[in-house]
Amino acid sequence: MLYRKMPKNGDELSILGFGLMRLPVTKEGRIDAPRAVRQIQDAIDQGINYLDTAWPYHAGESENVLGRALADGYRDKVKIATKLPSWMIKSRTDMDTYLNAQLKKLQTDRIDYYLLHALAGQPWDQLEALGVKDFLDEAKADGRIVNAGFSFHGRLDDFKRIVDGYPWEFCQIQYNYLDEENQAGTEGLRYAASRDLGIVIMEPLRGGNLGLPTPPADVGAVWEKAAVKRTPVEWALRWVWNHPEVTVVLSGMNEEAHIEENLAIASEALPNSLTEDELKLVEAASRKYKTLMKVGCTGCGYCMPCPSDVHIPGCFEVYNKMHMFGNEQEGKFMYAIRMSGMISGTPGWASQCVQCGECLEKCPQQIEIPDVLESVAEELEDADLEKRVAMGKKMLNIE
Numbered sequence: 001m002l003y004r005k006m007p008k009n010g011d012e013l014s015i016l017g018f019g020l021m022r023l024p025v026t027k028e029g030r031i032d033a034p035r036a037v038r039q040i041q042d043a044i045d046q047g048i049n050y051l052d053t054a055w056p057y058h059a060g061e062s063e064n065v066l067g068r069a070l071a072d073g074y075r076d077k078v079k080i081a082t083k084l085p086s087w088m089i090k091s092r093t094d095m096d097t098y099l100n101a102q103l104k105k106l107q108t109d110r111i112d113y114y115l116l117h118a119l120a121g122q123p124w125d126q127l128e129a130l131g132v133k134d135f136l137d138e139a140k141a142d143g144r145i146v147n148a149g150f151s152f153h154g155r156l157d158d159f160k161r162i163v164d165g166y167p168w169e170f171c172q173i174q175y176n177y178l179d180e181e182n183q184a185g186t187e188g189l190r191y192a193a194s195r196d197l198g199i200v201i202m203e204p205l206r207g208g209n210l211g212l213p214t215p216p217a218d219v220g221a222v223w224e225k226a227a228v229k230r231t232p233v234e235w236a237l238r239w240v241w242n243h244p245e246v247t248v249v250l251s252g253m254n255e256e257a258h259i260e261e262n263l264a265i266a267s268e269a270l271p272n273s274l275t276e277d278e279l280k281l282v283e284a285a286s287r288k289y290k291t292l293m294k295v296g297c298t299g300c301g302y303c304m305p306c307p308s309d310v311h312i313p314g315c316f317e318v319y320n321k322m323h324m325f326g327n328e329q330e331g332k333f334m335y336a337i338r339m340s341g342m343i344s345g346t347p348g349w350a351s352q353c354v355q356c357g358e359c360l361e362k363c364p365q366q367i368e369i370p371d372v373l374e375s376v377a378e379e380l381e382d383a384d385l386e387k388r389v390a391m392g393k394k395m396l397n398i399e
């Protein structure tokens with residue numbers, strides 16, 4: 001296992017972090033706890049020392065299972081990361097209530113890396129108004145949390161604003177070879193690194209899709225040209241680790257074989273270790289994926305805000321993902337979670353578009369936004385939409 005240093009505190013963290021949102025489950029859909037505990041302890045024995053969970057993962061069970069896995073003398077070998085469920089916070093008191101409950105579930109007296117979960121501009125403004133900076137200061141002073149950070153799924157300008165809004169030790173962003181210009185993207189990665197933040201990466205495989213053993217044929221043909229043959233998972237992970245700004249890459253692992261594969265890749269993924277030719281291949285694969293996209297949206301967010309609250313870049317991101325990877329059910333489910341406003345507080349459905357045209361001249365890609373939104377609504381807002389919203393709320397423990 002290779003390790004990289006957290007810039008502000010010198011912690012040596014394994015470059016592969018164990019993401020605990022997709023643990024193995026039983027036929028009834030609950031975590032297969034004995035198997036999950038074994039996997040976590042084995043991974044620690046093989047050098048992983050960063051474990052990432054959150055309040056809503058596995059409907060609240062992930063934190064409990066991690067607490068159980070670390071009870072047998074493993075706690076002091078690792079750093080635990082968990083997150084404040086930002087969307088459930090209605091008062092300053094709620095922040096302490098959740099943190100104290102999490103300490104109990106994790107059977108520990110401190111969270112090494114504590115994040116505000118799923119920030120974007122609006123949730124950050126709300127938390128700030130409710131006193132989240134004071135909460136973080138206090139929890140650090142009394143030792144309940146050691147390092148403060150945030151995870152992010154919003155626009156680049158909001159990302160920079162949040163980076164500069166508190167003396168964070170770290171942040172967590174979505175980053176992979178398709179998302180260089182989406183959300184925080186490469187510019188955000190460099191911005192956070194220039195301010196000495198450690199950077200934890202989520203979605204290095206875009207929800208597993210970049211790691212499918214059989215990629216779309218055009219992409220497979222690109223990998224065939226490589227002098228050194230690698231699996232799609234290895235290309236995707238190696239590309240992320242090639243960036244020296246990256247500290248830890250999270251992988252949501254639940255199969256023993258995947259854990260072994262990731263551990264092997266993590267043992268040789270040094271920064272700047274891909275050759276020029278290999279980087280060109282990854283660029284070519286990325287271009288191929290992008291030709292499969294339905295809409296050429298880069299997620300820049302210049303079209304926002306929409307007077308009808310349509311979350312334009314979010315709608316296009318989910319729509320593209322569904323068409324690139326052909327996973328219709330997952331696409332529709334993600335759309336229901338993200339656009340219902342259950343996390344952000346404001347619904348942003350494509351069908352809210354009233355065709356006012358205000359966004360059209362703001363889009364640098366000259367996308368016919370209202371027309372494409374109509375197609376998004378047609379495909380993703382079917383008769384089962386309400387059922388998916390209800391299922392999402394249940395999964396995230398939202399009333």
Ligand code: SF4
Nearest residue numbers: 306353354356357359
């Ligand atoms: S055309 Fe639709 S998406 Fe664009 S600003 Fe108007 S309501 Fe919003």
Ligand code: SF4
Nearest residue numbers: 297298300301303363
């Ligand atoms: S629709 Fe255009 S302006 Fe809006 S996020 Fe996409 S590329 Fe940017």
